[in-house]
Amino acid sequence: MNIVVLQGSPNRSGSTAILAENFERGAAEAGHRIQHIDVAAKNIRPCTGCVTCGYEGPCVIKDDNRQIREAVLGADMLVFATPLYYYGMSAQLKTVVDRFCAYNSSINRKHMKSALLAVAWNSDGWTFDALESHYQTLVRYLNFVDQGMVLGRGCGTPQMTAKTQYPASAYRLGRELR
Ligand SMILES: Cc1cc2nc3c(=O)[nH]c(=O)nc-3n(C[C@H](O)[C@H](O)[C@H](O)COP(=O)(O)O)c2cc1C
Incomplete structure (x- = not known):
């Protein structure tokens, strides 16, 4: 599989990166191709909601998201890696x-596999309730096939x-991963 890891922490050597690196090592050993994208290092502006794209491109904002779009549309699996922020x-x-x-x-048509890697300071049982629910909702809405979560x-x-x-x-x- 082509796996794209969207690494969402600004800390390149932080805890999110540790989980992402370990995941990537395992996936590479299993024979998969990995593209690791440090999204925090990219110039990506927020959606302005203009909907000129009509929900199916091209986007009027010309920035590094064009590379991400290309990577995502070439992927069989997306991995969301993030620190927990609020x-x-x-x-x-x-x-x-x-x-x-x-x-x-x-994205909807591709039925991509997906996974979530996340880290938090807190260790209460409810720490990841909101993030897990958001991720599961994205899986449902975007027709992903969830492969698992690591909630640190x-x-x-x-x-x-x-x-x-x-x-x-x-x-x-x-x-x-199969
Ligand atoms: C802006 C900000 C918000 C945070 N919010 C939370 C939070 O809501 N719950 C929590 O347990 N930890 C929170 N943390 C702690 C981080 O999730 C934690 O330190 C994580 O390991 C950082 O990952 P990194 O090393 O990849 O940056 C927050 C940290 C920052 C900087």
């Missing part, structure tokens, strides 16, 4: 998701994350 995905990743607007129908509680720093089971869980998720 109980949702990062704004950097949400901006990319909102820009799906200009190729919404194309108590992953407030890379040092904390390295001591948890979540990097190994992310590796296994990648390694066991």
Whole structure:
């Protein structure tokens, strides 16, 4: 499979990156091709809601999202990797998701596989309730086929994350993909 990992943390060596790297190592060992995109390092402006695209492109905003559109439309699987920011995905990743607007129908038709990798400082049981619900709603709306989630509680720093089971869980998720 062609797998596109949308890495939504501005910290290139942070906890989100640790989960993404472990997932990617597992998926590469299983024979998949990985494209890792640091979305926070890209120049991607928020959707203005003009709907000139008619929900199926081209988008009037000319920025780095053109590369992301090309990658997503060439993918068999999308991986959303994000730190938990106020109980949702990062704004950097949400901006990319909102820009799906200009190729919404194309994404819908593809029935892509998907997964969610996320980290948070909090370790309460309810930490990921809102993000999990949002992700599951995207899966339903965009006709994704969910392959799993790694929800890293108590992953407030890379040092904390390295001591948890979540990097190994992310590796296994990648390694066991069919
Ligand atoms: C703007 C911001 C908002 C955050 N919001 C939450 C939150 O709602 N719940 C939580 O448990 N941790 C929250 N955190 C902590 C991060 O999710 C956590 O430190 C994570 O490990 C950061 O990942 P990174 O290393 O990839 O940047 C927040 C951090 C920042 C900077």
